[in-house]
Amino acid sequence: MRPRASEGQKSLARFEFDSGVLVFTEAGSQHRAALHVVRGEEGLHGLDAGGPEVIDASPQAFAARLRSENHTLKRALTDPRLCSGIGNAYSEEILHRARLSPVALTQRLTAEETARLRQEVRETLREWVERLHAAAAREFPEKVTAFREGMAVHGRCGLPCPRCGARVQRIRYASNETNYCAQCQTGGLRADRAISRLLREDWPRTLDELDALKKR
């Protein structure tokens, strides 16, 4: 492997392998991309934000972690202090499969909803890890993107929900967005007053503002 700086403006690094070339790029304007070189497991621990691997968490540990702070589900699943390794795209897929609103508050979830969420976190992550491993084994990854063929709601605003056929909706806030099916996840747009208000009023600019809006 021979890393070297690339000339392209958006290319940050280039890695050449026998089987292909991997170019590390950043398309976003906020310049949040980073590459860290660490030595051994101890070095890795230095980057750990502290959130548990949800895939390994017991039902009790998962519920306790989720209720430790009162946040929207979208925020809780993508906050690396609370849940490790989920991120934006998979949080949307998990919430769609669990039929839970992205703006539902963690401390208001029932025990049944919490158990369903944990189940779908585990199944969604396992399924996608398997799919991505299989795809990488077949060929060198040509495109590195959060959107994957086969996703239900992520990157599919305006397209039909694979479960109910309603059009996938999108909430935008700051440079982020949340895709979800109103029919499956919030009982229709009007049924969820928080989402209706978000749609009528200004979009929150940050995840914290999204939380604050929901708590009002």
Ligand SMILES: [Zn+2]
């Ligand atoms: Zn649906």
